[in-house]
Amino acid sequence: MNKILLILSLLVITSLSLQAQGTRNIPSNDDGKTMVFYPNPATTVLNIDIKGGVKKGSSIQIHNFLGKKVKDIQNPAEKNSLNLSDYPRGVYIIRLVDATGKVLETSKFQVAK
Numbered sequence: 001m002n003k004i005l006l007i008l009s010l011l012v013i014t015s016l017s018l019q020a021q022g023t024r025n026i027p028s029n030d031d032g033k034t035m036v037f038y039p040n041p042a043t044t045v046l047n048i049d050i051k052g053g054v055k056k057g058s059s060i061q062i063h064n065f066l067g068k069k070v071k072d073i074q075n076p077a078e079k080n081s082l083n084l085s086d087y088p089r090g091v092y093i094i095r096l097v098d099a100t101g102k103v104l105e106t107s108k109f110q111v112a113k
Contacts (some may be wrong), residue, residue: 004009035060035096041110048080050096057099065090089113 037048050061054076062071062082070087074082089111096105 008041014025015065030054033107033109035094037107037109041112042084043111043113044084044108045086048076048082050076050078054078055098057104058104060097061097063093063095065092083091084111087111 008081018098034051035048036051037046040046050060056075058076060071060080061069062073062075064070070092071081071082091108092108094107094109095103
């Protein structure tokens, strides 16, 4: 599993282009995603919005480039802010997980410092 995450992360890094933190375009939820986060790439704070309500027992998990879990937000609110001051530059995987452990959504974001 870690090798797959590593390979996917390498592909992501090569395909991402950097944007300035000042571009605060909030993505729409037209593509059916439950979790929306912005800005991406981020430098100081990542805003995470969960559409359609939050079920009790769910969590937001953040994994680093190597697949290690670096943050687990239990019972998140509909609007969350993640302070990135302790996060080194790189690509992170963000997952929305329900109370049973089922992954509802997975995406990635970049910390650019």
